[in-house]
Amino acid sequence: MxxxxxxxxxxxxxxxxxxxxxxxxxxxxxxxxxxxxxxxxxxxxxxxxxxxxxxxxxxxxxxxxxxxxxxxxxxxxxxxKLPDEVFVGRRTLPHQLFGRDDVAAHLDNVDRALETTVAELGTSGEADVFALTRRIGHRVGLASWGGPGAAGGARFEQLVAALDTLDAAESFVHPDAMAAVAASGKEAERHALAVVEELIGQGLAELPGAEAEHPLFARVAAAWADEASGERTAGMALDVTLIHVASMSNLFAALGWALVDLLEHPVEVARLRAGDRARAEACALESTRLAQxxxxxxxxxxxxxxxxxxxxxxxxxxxxxxxxxxxxNTSAAPGLDAWEPDRWNRRRLADVGALPVPELVTAFGHGRHTCPAQPFSLAAMTRATTCLLDRFDLEPAWAGHPGPVRAQIGGVARAGRACLVRYRARPT
Ligand code: HEM
Incomplete structure (x- = not known):
């Protein structure tokens, strides 16, 4: 080498x-x-x-x-982190989920997930920001590609538990834990795959007649339609698992940081509550850049x-x-260490000329591998921050800006400690 x-x-x-x-x-x-x-x-x-x-x-x-x-x-x-079978023979890949019609359907699911979240939160209480956004991420994803019955009730909770066990991001969020995963022969992960397969099988049985509400799941089902029933469900479960864990790598964490940063900047909260969507997107980009x-x-x-x-x-x-x-990201030019949404002009840095090359700063990547889910992710973050700030008064219970998990090397940072927020429903 x-x-x-x-x-x-x-x-x-x-x-x-x-x-x-x-x-x-x-x-x-x-x-x-x-x-x-x-x-x-x-x-x-x-x-x-x-x-x-x-x-x-x-x-x-x-x-x-x-x-x-x-x-x-x-x-x-x-x-x-993931057993080998997750990578072999996939027929529907994460790249293929972000066509224009797909994104419109995912965004409808974001709105539904947010309504469910608002109902779950009730009128007042305390929540961990990142646990809250992670649950939203699971709900949006499973509504989009988990099939009938996947985004609510007992099946949702079982899928969340199994997919959290299969969280591929652990390989870079807690790289120090991977020796133990190897030593276990990935026993917990294989058990979780069996649970996902069972639950996806239940969704497949309920699919006839519901294809229009579950177009992506129907697409996964069609990709495996030539297989006998057992192989079909197994293949579909692996497709859905890989898609879901890819979707959970960054989005919910970036949404968490967007909320944390907004709550530390009440002036911006007021702008979002006044309906400034462009500002909400600039805030989302800025939080994502800094949390990388x-x-x-x-x-x-x-x-x-x-x-x-x-x-x-x-x-x-x-x-x-x-x-x-x-x-x-934070040092290629003076001032980049501060949270400043003004630096974004739509999805580009306004003052890119201050950088020796534009590639030194990014939230979603550059070149041919730029994130295909960027438009969806920014729209989802914008809707989620706007909705939660509209519906609740949120008071951070943390002191000092929270830091990342120190062991992490990859993806958007996870918070190194709980970020509790006290909330109270605002009058509608
Ligand atoms: C705020 C949320 C997200 C951020 C910050 C983010 C960030 C990134 C970055 C920086 C890259 C480029 C990596 C590289 O060049 O090595 C990338 C690629 C990618 N992202 Fe995202 N991502 C997000 C959400 C998502 C979601 C929700 C999905 C859905 C499955 C996704 C799927 C992908 C895929 C498939 C690629 C590889 C594209 C390719 O190789 O051509 N991302 N992402």
């Missing part, structure tokens, strides 16, 4: 799947301070080439998938060149090329 010319190696630095690291993002920031913008980390059996230089990050997003694969890098991460803790990775399948500014590196197959959003 050669890289020529060879950048400096971060001696004594490992990644949390291989060695205990309290805060991997801080450890890599320290390595960058010592070694400069481009360096190598050898961890376990893997070699990582980290780059943070303007040329390196811009080049990273331009890497061709055939030579430097995001799909393979993601799979190598997520398989630490993503490692962006490409696994080299065939030798590839990467210009990092100081050199053009020839990178051999087997290396993982990576950059970390938390190290560039």
């Amino acid at each position: 050669t890289i020529a010319p060879q950048p400096p190696v971060a001696v004594g630095v490992g990644l949390p799947w291989d060695v205990p690291v309290d805060d991997p993002v801080a450890a890599l920031a320290e390595a960058r301070r010592e070694l400069g913008d481009t360096f190598v980390v050898d961890s376990g059996d893997d070699r990582y080439l980290f780059t943070f230089s303007p040329e390196g990050v811009a080049g990273f997003y331009a890497l061709p998938e055939e030579q430097a694969s995001k799909g393979v890098a993601d799979w190598r991460m997520l398989r630490r 803790r993503s490692i962006m990775a490409r696994y080299v399948l065939a030798p590839v060149s990467l210009d990092v500014g100081t050199a053009v590196l020839e990178v051999a197959a087997g290396v993982t090329i990576a950059t970390l959003l938390p190290l560039t």
